[in-house]
Amino acid sequence: MRFFSLSLDIGALLLAVVCAVVGPPLRFLDGAYANGFYPAVQNAVTSWTNRVPFAVADVLMLAILAALATHWSRAVRASPRWPTALHLVVRTLAVGAVLYVWFLVAWGWNYSRPSLATVLGATTSIERAQLEPIELHMVDALNAAAGRAHRRHELDPDSEAALAAAEENTLVPIGVVHPVVRTRPKRTILDPYFNATGVSGMFMPFTFETYVASDVLWFEYPFTLEHEWGHVAGIARESDANFIAALATLSSPDDVLQYSGLLIVYAAMPRIPQADARLSPLVRSDYAAMRTRDRRHIQPIAFKLAWRSYDTYLKAQHVSSGVVNYTEYIRLLLGTDAGRAALAKAVPALRQSFARPSPPASASRRGA
Secondary structure (H helix, E strand, O other): OHHHHHHHHHHHHHHHHHHHHOOOOHHHHHHHHHHHHHHHHHHHHHHHHOOOOOOHHHHHHHHHHHHHHHHHHHHHHHOOOHHHHHHHHHHHHHHHHHHHHHHHHHOHHHHHOOOHHHHOOOOOOOOHHHHHHHHHHHHHHHHHHHHHHHHHHHHOOOOHHHHHHHHHHHHHHHOOOOOOOOOOOEOOOOHHHHHHHOOOEEEEOOOOEEEEOOOOOOOOHHHHHHHHHHHHOOOOOHHHHHHHHHHHHHHOOOHHHHHHHHHHHHHHOOOOHHHHOOOOHHHHHHHHHHHHHHHHHOOHHHHHHHHHHHHHHHHHOOOOOHHHHHHHHHHHHHHOHHHHHHHHHHOHHHHHHHHOOOOOOOOOOOOO
């Protein structure tokens, strides 16, 4: 019996290694997986977890940890020798291997699909002379949107309908044609970790749930949730999920959503001093609120450890730039028709300049 159990453990480890080294062919990932298997599983699981008022993944995580702890305790008491310890280590690694394979099949294979930059044919650089007027126009639009958004939020803080409409209007133009069941945002027992490390939200692929940190401010919330909904739709890369969030918020007629998009997108731009100097007191106060929250909640050591680990994880999933990938969506906004159209909706002054053919780009700025 023990030999059979050990064989299963080793088999799970070998399967995980094979899955990590030999991925499915691209034709399968872009076809049957992306448009058949993944949406079918996502729709079914999310439809169920949405009806549960708590984070299902929290229960799953605690159950796995409790089961492992109980198994270790009983095994060591029954036979406190080194072969038992070795067997327990193998068993624990096998459980991790099963979770890893589950992650890959359920969602992780989306990392191996082409990025939106490839799908949409994004240009990769922009001239400094082109970027500076864009930032100046964005600041003017941001200043104008701030008052409208604050008044709208004070009158009615509920943006659920606008968020849903924004996502529906965003996915099809970028090629996501399969049905997507939107997740119901939840809190998680990991919330203290989110606050301490500066994580604003998370999509849990094991249970197809979305978590939003409790310290996310109201003007950050629309962009944050649309980002996580991008992951729900099968968009794995952080830059691509941020791009979807930018398209959804910037293109929305809702004042709060559009302000959220402008606020987050402008913060990710290279930021010339002339543009920053023109920010209104209201916009400055919102950015200051974000910085104050971070100073109060983020623990430097936890922040560094968490983001170094996530950088390693992203690179292991074929995202060569690691956590820098978060800001690379700015290139998608400026280098794709969909991105420029969204920016032009939020910043009307850009419509004419985006309508003219851009000269060949000869130099690029970091993060643009």
